[in-house]
Amino acid sequence: MSHGVSPLAPTSYPAMPVIDGVAMATAEAGIKYKNRTDVLLMVFDRPASVAGVFTRSKCPSAPVDFCRANLPHGVARAVVVNSGNANAFTGRKGVEATTKTARAAAATIGAKESEVFLASTGVIGEPLNADKIEAVMADLASRVTGDFWVEAAKAIMTTDTYPKVATRTAKIGAVTVTINGIAKGAGMIAPDMATMLSFVVTDADIAPSALQTLLARGVGPSFNSVTVDSDTSTSDTLLLFATGAAAARGQARIENADAADVAAFALALNDLLKDLAKQVARDGEGARKMLEVTVTGADSDESAKRIALSIANSPLVKTAVAGEDANWGRVVMAVGKAGEPADRDRLAIWFGDVRVAVEGARDPDYSEEAASTVMKKQDIPVRVDLGLGSGSATVWTCDLTKEYVEINGDYRS
Amino acid sequence: MSHGVSPLAPTSYPAMPVIDGVAMATAEAGIKYKNRTDVLLMVFDRPASVAGVFTRSKCPSAPVDFCRANLPHGVARAVVVNSGNANAFTGRKGVEATTKTARAAAATIGAKESEVFLASTGVIGEPLNADKIEAVMADLASRVTGDFWVEAAKAIMTTDTYPKVATRTAKIGAVTVTINGIAKGAGMIAPDMATMLSFVVTDADIAPSALQTLLARGVGPSFNSVTVDSDTSTSDTLLLFATGAAAARGQARIENADAADVAAFALALNDLLKDLAKQVARDGEGARKMLEVTVTGADSDESAKRIALSIANSPLVKTAVAGEDANWGRVVMAVGKAGEPADRDRLAIWFGDVRVAVEGARDPDYSEEAASTVMKKQDIPVRVDLGLGSGSATVWTCDLTKEYVEINGDYRS
Numbered sequence: 001m002s003h004g005v006s007p008l009a010p011t012s013y014p015a016m017p018v019i020d021g022v023a024m025a026t027a028e029a030g031i032k033y034k035n036r037t038d039v040l041l042m043v044f045d046r047p048a049s050v051a052g053v054f055t056r057s058k059c060p061s062a063p064v065d066f067c068r069a070n071l072p073h074g075v076a077r078a079v080v081v082n083s084g085n086a087n088a089f090t091g092r093k094g095v096e097a098t099t100k101t102a103r104a105a106a107a108t109i110g111a112k113e114s115e116v117f118l119a120s121t122g123v124i125g126e127p128l129n130a131d132k133i134e135a136v137m138a139d140l141a142s143r144v145t146g147d148f149w150v151e152a153a154k155a156i157m158t159t160d161t162y163p164k165v166a167t168r169t170a171k172i173g174a175v176t177v178t179i180n181g182i183a184k185g186a187g188m189i190a191p192d193m194a195t196m197l198s199f200v201v202t203d204a205d206i207a208p209s210a211l212q213t214l215l216a217r218g219v220g221p222s223f224n225s226v227t228v229d230s231d232t233s234t235s236d237t238l239l240l241f242a243t244g245a246a247a248a249r250g251q252a253r254i255e256n257a258d259a260a261d262v263a264a265f266a267l268a269l270n271d272l273l274k275d276l277a278k279q280v281a282r283d284g285e286g287a288r289k290m291l292e293v294t295v296t297g298a299d300s301d302e303s304a305k306r307i308a309l310s311i312a313n314s315p316l317v318k319t320a321v322a323g324e325d326a327n328w329g330r331v332v333m334a335v336g337k338a339g340e341p342a343d344r345d346r347l348a349i350w351f352g353d354v355r356v357a358v359e360g361a362r363d364p365d366y367s368e369e370a371a372s373t374v375m376k377k378q379d380i381p382v383r384v385d386l387g388l389g390s391g392s393a394t395v396w397t398c399d400l401t402k403e404y405v406e407i408n409g410d411y412r413s
Numbered sequence: 414m415s416h417g418v419s420p421l422a423p424t425s426y427p428a429m430p431v432i433d434g435v436a437m438a439t440a441e442a443g444i445k446y447k448n449r450t451d452v453l454l455m456v457f458d459r460p461a462s463v464a465g466v467f468t469r470s471k472c473p474s475a476p477v478d479f480c481r482a483n484l485p486h487g488v489a490r491a492v493v494v495n496s497g498n499a500n501a502f503t504g505r506k507g508v509e510a511t512t513k514t515a516r517a518a519a520a521t522i523g524a525k526e527s528e529v530f531l532a533s534t535g536v537i538g539e540p541l542n543a544d545k546i547e548a549v550m551a552d553l554a555s556r557v558t559g560d561f562w563v564e565a566a567k568a569i570m571t572t573d574t575y576p577k578v579a580t581r582t583a584k585i586g587a588v589t590v591t592i593n594g595i596a597k598g599a600g601m602i603a604p605d606m607a608t609m610l611s612f613v614v615t616d617a618d619i620a621p622s623a624l625q626t627l628l629a630r631g632v633g634p635s636f637n638s639v640t641v642d643s644d645t646s647t648s649d650t651l652l653l654f655a656t657g658a659a660a661a662r663g664q665a666r667i668e669n670a671d672a673a674d675v676a677a678f679a680l681a682l683n684d685l686l687k688d689l690a691k692q693v694a695r696d697g698e699g700a701r702k703m704l705e706v707t708v709t710g711a712d713s714d715e716s717a718k719r720i721a722l723s724i725a726n727s728p729l730v731k732t733a734v735a736g737e738d739a740n741w742g743r744v745v746m747a748v749g750k751a752g753e754p755a756d757r758d759r760l761a762i763w764f765g766d767v768r769v770a771v772e773g774a775r776d777p778d779y780s781e782e783a784a785s786t787v788m789k790k791q792d793i794p795v796r797v798d799l800g801l802g803s804g805s806a807t808v809w810t811c812d813l814t815k816e817y818v819e820i821n822g823d824y825r826s
Contacts, residue, residue: 059749059757089745089757091774124742125775234749315728315813316821323822329537332502336472336647344472344502361504362538400728401822402815408729409736409814 008282008290008378008398009162016149016167019178020203021045021243023144026155027136031129032084032122037155039133041140042079042199043109048241050076050117051212053219055236061088063118064235066098070114074208076241077111079199080118080133081156083184087120087128088234100130104137119197119237121158121184153182156197159407160184164279170268172261175251177204179265179272185280198223198238198276204265205244206254213257214266215240222273225305225395226281227312240269281396286403289321290396294383298391303340305393310338311382318400321380326371328356335384346387351375421695421703421791421811422575429562429580432591433616434458434656436557439568440549444542445497445535450568452546454553455492455612456522461654463489463530464625466632468649474501476531477648479511483527487621489654490524492612493531493546494569496597500533500541501647513543517550532610532650534571534597566595569610572820573597577692583681585674588664590617592678594685598693611636611651611689617678618657619667626670627679628653635686638718638808639694640725653682694809699816702734703809707796711804716753718806723751724795731813734793739784741769748797759800764788 022044026037052071054064080101087094102116120128153163164183169176181200206214215238223238247253254262282290293312298304311317314334320327328349335342345360352374355363374380435457439450465484467477493514500507515529533541566576577596582589594613619627628651636651660666667675695703706725711717724730724747733740741762748755758773765787768776787793 055749056752057746057749058752058755059745059760086742089742089760089770089773089775091758091772093774124745125770127775234746315817319818319821322818325822329499329502332472332537333470333647336468336470339469339471342471345504347472347502357502357538359504360502361506362502362540400818402818404728405732405735405813405815405818408732409738 005161006283006287008287010279013150013165014167016165016180017178018146019180019201019243020245021048022201022241023146024148024152025140025143025145026148026151027140029082029132029136031082031132037151038083039136039140040081040152040155041105041137041144042152043141043144044077044241044243046244047075047077047115048243049074049206049208049211051208051215051240053215053238055233057234059089059234061086061120061235062090062094062098063087063120064237066102066118067237067239070117073114075115076117077115078105078109078117079239080105080116081197081199082120082128082133083156083158084122085120085126085128086122086124086235088124090125090127093127097128097130101133104134108137108141117239119235121156121197121235124234149180149182153184156182156184158184159285160283162283164276164283166272166275166279168268168272170265172204172246172251172254172265175246175249177202177246177251177265179269181272181276183276183280185283196233196236200239200272201241201243203243203245204254205247205251206242206262210254210257210262211240211242214262214269217266218270218273222270222277225393226277227309227395227397278396281398284398285407286401287398288401289399290379291321291398292379292381292394292396294381294392294394295386296383296392297386297388299341299389300391301393302391304391305395307335307338307340307342307384308393308395310334311384312395312397315400318397321375322399322401324372324375326351326356326368326375331382331384332357341388342386343388348385348387350383352381418574419696419700421700423692426563426578427580429578429593430591431559432593432614432656433658434461435614435654436559437561437565438553438556438558439561439564440553442495442545442549444495444545450564451496452549452553453494453565453568454518454550454557455565456554456557457490457654457656459657460488460490460528461656462487462619462621462624464621464628464653466628466651468646470647472502472647474499474533474648475503475507475511476500476533477650479515480530480532480650480652483530486527488528489530490528491518491522491530492652493518493529494610494612495533495541495546496569496571497535498533498539498541499535499537499648501537503538503540506540510541510543514546517547521550521554530652532648534569534610534648537647562593562595566597569595569597571597572698573696575696577689577696579685579688579692581681581685583678585617585659585664585667585678588659588662590615590659590664590678592682592685594689596689596693598696609646609649613653613685614656615654616656616658617667618660618664619655619675623667623670623675624653624655627675627682630679631683631686635683635690638806639690640722640808640810691809694811697811698820699814700811701814702812703792704734704811705792705794705807705809707794707805707807708799709796709805710799710801712754712802713804714806715804717804718808720748720751720753720755720797721806721808723747724797725808725810728813731810734788735812735814737785737788739764739769739781739788744795744797745770754801755799756801761798761800763796765794
């Protein structure tokens with residue numbers, strides 16, 4: 001597949017600062033791809049707090065099961081991620097592969113297996129040969145470095161056309177802490193989770209239970225508000241680690257997610273999660289345009305989000321966007337099929353600043369030309385006001401193009 | 414759009430018999446299309462019993478509102494259908510257009526407006542000029558004939574590539590009755606309803622309430638079991654008429670849907686509805702392959718159907734089928750995302766007769782070659798056994814191709 005970099009890719013990457021307490025390295029294990037890195041090892045000097053959210057699929061991958069089992073301990077020393085094979089629907093062999101990988105990582109860095117976290121992404125149903133990961137483990141551990149975020153993001157890519165990184169800082173008390181994150185996505189992207197994989201690390205000192213609360217709150221308006229194709233992966237994993245290195249600079253440990261001290265951190269975390277999530281949507285397979293769907297005036301925020309996702313997941317809306325067609329009739333259709341409270345005769349719809357429909361019919365002042373100008377842009381805001389209440393939500397998606405079909409009709413070959 | 418006739422089109426059409434009590438004609442009203450028929454008038458000699466099911470969209474079209482209001486009377490004298498404009502999201506003008514059309518039909522044939530049923534299909538949000546329909550009404554009424562089913566099916570097509578007709582006979586007591594049906598579909602096709610438009614007529618003598626029960630029962634495993642793109646139209650309408658002409662041949666009127674006498678008729682009706690529904694799926698926009706998804710071993714029939722629809726609506730499954738890729742991992746994904754009870758380690762999956770997965774992993778005897786042979790066919794059966802209970806369901810869909818994107822990215826232009 002050489003579809004080139006998404007036209008929606010960022011034009012520049014942030015300088016990713018070193019975060020005290022974490023180091024990483026990548027290797028070419030040859031799991032599926034040739035001549036590119038496909039394994040990432042992330043090591044924490046000292047036990048880090050860990051929080052995680054995972055796919056709600058009833059058929060999760062072996063690494064998801066593995067992480068869920070380790071998460072209650074709340075402590076991480078290492079993360080091993082591979083691309084090229086999802087180790088999903090691999091039965092007993094899949095469990096053996098996670099055990100072998102975790103054991104190799106634990107032995108190499110001198111940690112417990114319960115302190116290792118794993119993620120795999122790629123094809124489903126093919127046995128993962130963990131020997132290939134084990135074979136590069138010692139070398140990886142010998143090369144870990146703190147200044148390697150973009151390379152780490154590259155190693156976990158599958159059909160992604162660009163690496164996804166983000167960084168933020170925030171103050172906890174008088175101490176400035178940093179948050180770095182990487183993500184990969186591209187296809188099989190839908191809420192609960194839409195990650196697919198994302199790893200976020202901060203040097204803040206935060207207890208695991210508080211960290212978990214902060215992550216759970218941040219994921220709703222970010223990763224759980226992007227969709228590429230409504231297909232939820234078996235492998236979606238978002239892990240957040242707090243190395244606690246900032247304690248040495250005087251940061252008082254956060255034990256409670258509602259502490260006043262952690263409010264600024266929470267905002268920065270949420271902002272970073274949204275940044276990464278939008279980068280995932282912008283790299284949707286075959287994407288040429290980014291659609292920001294905002295629903296206002298709904299009965300509730302939950303209702304607004306369901307309607308927004310109904311619009312964002314509609315193949316007819318997404319193909320209309322691909323065709324630069326201001327086809328607001330399809331937006332009406334998607335509102336109608338959501339099953340949520342809606343009154344046809346109160347609906348108003350905007351593409352960008354152009355109101356195309358009002359009170360259940362085409363806007364009398366509607367200008368096809370003005371709407372078309374909006375549709376020709378790369379970023380297209382669509383707003384629907386239901387005129388019922390004060391519920392609102394925003395979600396992000398990309399258009400549905402022939403390239404999406406091409407990429408996914410030819411993925412395994 | 415000249416994408417040619419779907420490769421899945423029927424190779425022959427049944428001879429559609431005349432049904433006593435109904436006659437029809439078509440005309441070129443020039444609503445949107447040029448040089449093709451776009452209005453259908455169906456007239457019943459004497460008041461026919463009528464039953465109907467409609468879209469569950471919260472933003473239904475004006476004709477759907479109109480039919481819903483007339484349905485409780487249970488009596489029909491005429492049906493007017495147009496293609497090219499859906500008269501949906503057209504506000505007050507839309508209501509005026511339905512009133513004008515119904516009034517013209519009622520006046521022309523000497524019936525009440527409450528005995529007229531309407532349907533419109535085509536673009537949403539454009540005002541429908543009912544003057545154009547009114548202008549051809551007298552001519553239509555003067556030309557109605559009983560032997561016109563295929564022509565009627567052609568007049569209601571939008572992006573359909575072939576007309577959809579079906580016919581069955583059944584005995585009610587000693588009297589043979591006939592059922593004829595026409596349908597149109599192609600895009601914006603998903604259950605509740607998946608019609609989009611279908612009109613079925615029998616000469617049987619059946620009371621409206623019994624007819625409604627029979628229709629409601631038949632629609633579940635037929636029109637509500639096909640999906641093209643998961644997008645539910647604002648206009649879906651399925652109307653069933655019973656002219657009662659068979660009473661003259663000695664058929665005792667059916668007052669109760671559970672009467673023993675009507676069992677054979679119910680089977681024939683259900684079979685006809687399934688035939689029409691599958692024709693709709695086979696003409697899915699851009700379709701090259703037909704997918705029959707059967708789920709067995711589910712907790713309940715309802716659960717099986719939700720999982721089957723999750724598979725049939727998955728863009729990743731549908732693009733894999735387009736690519737002739739036996740990518741059963743995506744089937745696992747779609748089972749997992751359905752949210753229904755499923756145990757990964759009990760799943761078994763077949764493409765045709767080839768079992769590709771069993772007990773939560775690739776079948777040890779799996780042959781990529783054998784699976785590929787199945788995928789190269791035009792009709793592809795996929796079966797998933799969940800190993801939990803005895804619930805089962807079958808749904809039909811088509812593949813997702815570049816042509817779907819092309820057709821829908823350029824529909825209004």
